[in-house]
Amino acid sequence: MSVLTLSSGFTFDYTNLYGDGKVTAKDLAAAAGQLREAHQSVMQMRSTGIVKGHLSKDGQPEKVLFTQLPYIQEGHINSPEGIERLQQFGGSLRYKVDTVVSFGIGGSFLGNKVLFDIHCGDFYNFKSAEERQGYPKLYFSGNNLDPRRTDELIGHICREAELKQGEPYRVTLIVISKSGSTLETMATFMVAYERLKQTPNLEVTVVAVTDPAEGTNETLLHKLAREQGWPMFSVADGVGGRFSIFSEVGLITAACIGFDIDEFLAGAQAMDKACQTDDFRHNPALLTAALKYLGAEKYGRDIEIFMPYGDYLKSVSEWYIQLLAESLGKRVNRDGQEVFYGRTPVAAVGTTDMHAQTQQHQDGKRNKIVQFIRVLEWDTDPVIPDLFPNTAKLAEIAGISLSQGMEAARQANAQALAGDCRFNATFTLPKLNAYHLGELLYLLALSVAYEGELANVDAFDQPGVETYKRILGPNLQKLKNKK
Numbered sequence: 001m002s003v004l005t006l007s008s009g010f011t012f013d014y015t016n017l018y019g020d021g022k023v024t025a026k027d028l029a030a031a032a033g034q035l036r037e038a039h040q041s042v043m044q045m046r047s048t049g050i051v052k053g054h055l056s057k058d059g060q061p062e063k064v065l066f067t068q069l070p071y072i073q074e075g076h077i078n079s080p081e082g083i084e085r086l087q088q089f090g091g092s093l094r095y096k097v098d099t100v101v102s103f104g105i106g107g108s109f110l111g112n113k114v115l116f117d118i119h120c121g122d123f124y125n126f127k128s129a130e131e132r133q134g135y136p137k138l139y140f141s142g143n144n145l146d147p148r149r150t151d152e153l154i155g156h157i158c159r160e161a162e163l164k165q166g167e168p169y170r171v172t173l174i175v176i177s178k179s180g181s182t183l184e185t186m187a188t189f190m191v192a193y194e195r196l197k198q199t200p201n202l203e204v205t206v207v208a209v210t211d212p213a214e215g216t217n218e219t220l221l222h223k224l225a226r227e228q229g230w231p232m233f234s235v236a237d238g239v240g241g242r243f244s245i246f247s248e249v250g251l252i253t254a255a256c257i258g259f260d261i262d263e264f265l266a267g268a269q270a271m272d273k274a275c276q277t278d279d280f281r282h283n284p285a286l287l288t289a290a291l292k293y294l295g296a297e298k299y300g301r302d303i304e305i306f307m308p309y310g311d312y313l314k315s316v317s318e319w320y321i322q323l324l325a326e327s328l329g330k331r332v333n334r335d336g337q338e339v340f341y342g343r344t345p346v347a348a349v350g351t352t353d354m355h356a357q358t359q360q361h362q363d364g365k366r367n368k369i370v371q372f373i374r375v376l377e378w379d380t381d382p383v384i385p386d387l388f389p390n391t392a393k394l395a396e397i398a399g400i401s402l403s404q405g406m407e408a409a410r411q412a413n414a415q416a417l418a419g420d421c422r423f424n425a426t427f428t429l430p431k432l433n434a435y436h437l438g439e440l441l442y443l444l445a446l447s448v449a450y451e452g453e454l455a456n457v458d459a460f461d462q463p464g465v466e467t468y469k470r471i472l473g474p475n476l477q478k479l480k481n482k483k
C-alpha cells in the first residue's frame with residue numbers, strides 16, 4: 001500500500017498509481033531534479049507571488065497570491081477585519097432577508113456552489129427560516145443564459161413575495177464578477193433586478209463582488225456599484241477566479257449560509273503547511289502533481305475522471321473541471337513552444353456513474369486516471385432494513401449501512417480498474433466538514449500550480465477562452481442592430 005496520511009486523518013492513497021505497470025520509482029527518480037525545481041518555484045510563488053512567465057490578460061506581469069488566502073492576517077488579502085465584515089454581512093441577513101440570489105459563472109460560481117451543496121444540501125430552500133437558523137434561502141443564477149430557468153427563478157421569488165403576509169419580502173442580489181462585465185452574470189442580473197424591483201411587497205438590495213481597482217482599470221460592475229451605492233466586496237488582485245473560493249468570492253456564500261469560514265481556512269492552511277516539504281513523498285500536492293504529470297507524459301493517461309462518492313460532492317467535480325481545464329489545458333509552454341498540454345477533466349460521481357461511465361473507464365482506452373474521493377464517516381447513515389427476509393437477494397444486503405455499501409462499491413471499482421492496469425487514486429476525508437473540505441480544495445489548487453511548473457505551462461492564465469469571446473462580442477452587436 002502507498003498511502004500518505006496527514007495528522008488530520010486526510011489521506012492520499014496512490015497504491016494504484018505507483019509501482020510496476022504504473023508510474024514507477026524509476027520514473028520518479030528520473031524526475032527528481034524537475035520535482036525539486038517545481039517545489040522551489042512554488043515556494044517562491046508563496047513568498048513573493050512571482051511565477052515565471054505569468055502575465056495578466058493585458059500582458060502585464062501579475063502576481064499569484066492564492067497561497068496567502070488560508071492565513072487570516074493583517075495586511076493579507078484575508079485580514080481579520082475583512083473576515084469580520086463578511087461575518088457581519090452574513091449576520092445582517094438573518095431573520096431579515098428572505099432570499100439571496102448569487103449571480104456568477106466559472107470561478108465566481110463553482111466554488112460557491114460547492115460550499116452550498118456541502119453545507120445545505122438539496123432541500124435547504126424548502127426548510128423554514130428557523131431550520132435555516134434565520135439565514136435566507138439561497139439560489140444561484142448567472143451561470144448560464146438559460147431563459148427558462150431564469151424566468152422560473154424570478155417567477156418563484158415573486159410568488160413567494162405575494163404569499164408573504166405583513167412585512168415586505170426581502171431579496172438580496174449578490175453579483176460576483178472579477179472582470180465585472182461577464183455576459184451571463186450581468187444579463188441575468190439585469191433581467192432579475194428589473195422584474196423584482198417592479199414586484200409589489202418586495203424589497204430588493206444589491207451587493208457587488210468585483211475587482212476593487214479604481215480609475216482607468218475600474219470594472220463596469222465596480223462603477224455601477226459606486227454610482228448606485230451598493231455595498232462591495234473584493235476579488236483581490238492576484239487571485240484568479242478558479243482559485244478564489246478561499247477569498248471573499250467564495251466566503252460571501254459561506255457567510256450567507258453560516259458555513260464555518262475559520263474552519264474552512266484552517267483546513268486550507270494545514271494543507272498549505274503540509275505541502276511545504278521538498279520531500280515529494282510527504283508533500284501531498286507535489287506527489288499528486290508528479291504522479292499525474294508522469295502518468296500523462298509517460299503513459300498517455302491524459303483524461304482525469306474526478307469521481308467523489310456522494311451526491312453533494314458532485315459540485316466539487318464541477319469546480320475541479322474549471323481548475324484543471326483552464327490551468328493546464330495550454331497550447332504553448334512558457335518558452336513559446338506548442339505543447340498542447342493538459343488532461344481532459346471529466347466530472348463523475350459514485351456510485352451513480354458506475355452505472356453510466358464505468359464501462360468506458362474499465363474497457364475503453366487506457367488513457368485515464370480515475371481520482372476517487374471518499375468520506376470515511378458520515379453524519380447520518382441509514383442501515384438497510386431486513387424488510388423482505390424471504391427474498392434472498394434483499395435479505396443479503398440487510399444490516400449494511402448505505403455508506404458501507406457505497407464504500408464497498410468504490411473499493412470494488414478501484415480494484416477492478418487496478419486489476420487491468422487502469423490508473424486510479426483516492427483522497428479520503430475523515431468527515432465531510434468545512435475543515436476537510438478546505439484541505440481537499442486547497443490541495444487540488446496547489447497540485448495544479450505544481451503541475452504547471454512540471455509541464456512548464458502558465459497555470460494562471462486562460463488565453464483560449466478569449467478566442468470565442470472575440471467572435472461573440474461583434475455577433476451580439478449584430479443581433480442588437482438587427483432589431
Ligand SMILES: O=P(O)(O)OC[C@H]1O[C@H](O)[C@H](O)[C@@H](O)[C@@H]1O
Nearest residue numbers: 106107108177178179182241465
Ligand atoms: O468572475 P468573472 O470575471 O465574471 O469571470 C467568470 C469566468 O469567466 C471567464 O470566461 C473565465 O474563463 C473564467 O476563468 C472566469 O472564472
